[in-house]
Amino acid sequence: MAQRTVLPLRDRIGSITSGTLAWAYAALLVIPFYYFIVSSFKTNEEIFESPLALPTSIDLSNFTTAIEQADLGLAVANSALTTLAALVLTLLLALPASFALARATGRAGKIVENVFALGFLIPSFAALFPTFLLAAALGLFHTRTFVVFLLPATALPLSIVILTSFMRTIPRELEEAASMDGASSLQVLRQVYLPICVPGIATVLLLNFLSFWNAYLYPLILIGPDTAQRTIQVALPTLKVDAGTDYGVLMAGTLFTLLPVYLVYTLLQRQMQRALLSGAVKG
Template sequence: MRTRVVRLGGYLLLWAYAAAALIPLAIMLLDSLRPNREVLSHPLALPSTLDFSSYSTAWTQASFGTYAQNSALVTIGAVALDVVVSLPAAYVLGRYQFRGSGTLIAFFLAGLMLPVRLGIVPIFYLLGSLGLTDSRLGLILIYAASGIPFSIFIMSAFFRTLPRELEEAARIDGAGDFRIFARVMVPLVKPAIATVVVFRFVPLWNDFFFPLVLLRTTDRYTLPVGLTQFFGEFQTNWSALFAGLVIATVPLIVLFLIATKQIVQGLTAGMGR
């Protein structure tokens, strides 16, 4: 009986947390379907009629199509570069023992403790010396470099859980180190790769700080910075702002729905070993 009560209490807490997380999203969606005057007069009311003009305003007049392309280019490029660089490093650190391997692991783990925003001044001057200020390529490089410690930490832990017999069998069949890595090991760590992709994609997609500091040209703004274009000195188009927020949120929801199974496998990998 007591176990049932505890389980029921846990379910209630989880549902309450889910409701607390979903209510703001529901308000955002409903207010994006209402004219601005209705949002200002009754912000929490249901829409009297469905008005999709705010999405057209956000996508065309507010250049959200351009901002979405910039966000997609920067985020996908940074995550892809992060994974491509981190994957072989994680494989070596997770599968091989050599002199200095412990120091290298500690070096990468130290990167998890240092917020990259603390180095914004030297980063700004470094990108300026390379001619990458006000550049999407500069953002991609900064984002990719800042995510390497986390990616190596996750994927190297997953590589360690794979049995040694897999490599031995591949070597007996005549496979070299690179072929073992590419054909045998990488397919087995897809859950870890999916975990890294999602956990890196979300903060980069939502990042406001670096695009605000490093970008100067409006046509290169990402979605978080582009949202500020709705705020005026005397009036704000709240309906179009909520429409922009919906546009910025939908890719994250789709990504989570697609990768949920892989994320769970990646986070729980090794627990039963």
């Protein structure tokens, strides 16, 4: 009985704490955002004097300085090119593989699948130096090309797991009907499997877009500081100088690198929902 009187109090405290915690964390997420967005329109003095005040005017000079100083325009183009090429390559490798693994009934398929699943355990970061040697051995050191080759490899385990589980839901009868009509494996993949897998492909694209666009250490080590080749993530930290960083410019640069991510996320999110909806209607 004593417990009955104690518990409600503890529970009330519990629910108050989890609610407070949740909104406190939300505030901690929003405040840095607010801070760096308003800072990107201010000068150092204004930032130090009144960090949370709204900017007195919408002055875009920090943005133009950031873009000029770190060559951000070129860097965005490099990032876009690298990300896009790596995404295409990922799908070219992962789609046929998932298709084969989803259809495989023998032991070989299971083994290959497990090899990919083990990839979650590989600390590719620890092997950064051998990766660097591989780039040199292929004659692709300090090029975007090598990063385009490498990023899909890092993304294969997750992409294949997602796509395979999607393709498993496709009934074999559909495929058999197509094979009877004399369609080859690749035709079956293209005409039967791909259209049904659109939501899965969208998921894979969204996840990999984020990780490719945001990749930092690989491009830093493998592409290097050459402004003609470097990606946006490598270019951004160059705005931070040991003595006398212009914080307004740094924050403007940061905002600039985040815009494409939010843009694509919003677009793909909507596309994903639409795809899922249409899939449900068909089913």
